[in-house]
Amino acid sequence: MTKKQENIINAALQLFAQEGYTATSTNKVAKLAGVSEGLIFRHFTNKEGLLKAIIEEGERKVLTLFETIFKETEPKKIIQKTITLPFLIPNEELEFWKLQFKLKWELNHNNSNKLKPLQEKLIHSFKTLNYQNPELEAAYVLTFLEGLSTAIIKGTLTNRTEFQDFLIYKYQL
Structure with a gap:
């Protein structure tokens, strides 16, 4: 797993824990991870893919x-x-x-x-x-x-x- 993927997962983990899965957008995850939203889609396909990885x-x-x-x-x-x-x-x-x-x-x-x-x-x-x-x-x-x-x-x-x-x-x- 790359450093950027780890950052994405950690950001999603933090936001999902604080705000809930349904209330968290991939845009918000991208901003916290310091990456583009497109990178999330490239690595995880969508929000569900990110959730599945976690x-x-x-x-x-x-x-x-x-x-x-x-x-x-x-x-x-x-x-x-x-x-x-x-x-x-x-x-x-x-x-x-x-x-x-x-x-x-x-x-x-x-x-x-x-x-x-x-x-x-x-x-x-x-x-x-x-x-x-x-x-x-x-x-x-x-x-x-x-x-x-x-x-x-x-x-x-x-x-x-x-x-x-x-x-x-x-x-x-």
Whole structure:
């Protein structure tokens, strides 16, 4: 990806997060990125193509975050790594993830398949640890993590370390 393409994506990311996807024009993105609007069309075809590039980048980042969990074989460590995942979001990436969540809500975009491998890994871990209902445990953890991630991204969870310690203790990890 060229520097100009990165600038375009970063500008779109910033504007989509602040103003919403539908309220942001490609002209506004071009101005913030310091490029011509035609360059956006050349690289991304249209606003939808730009949005698609941002969503694909989010899905790549999610898979990168999941890699350490997928490589893990110890059930307790799988659960621990999954539970602590939202706490690993660097502050400089909060805007990026805020946009991913905002797009999911604003455009009703949700690729449920991206969580399927993680859900299956959790189910297997809970089964191995003899939890009574591993499917519901996995669903609970993933649903809880979405809310937790939202609180972290929005900045409403102020006691992150204490909360993380609580979750590790709760699951005896």
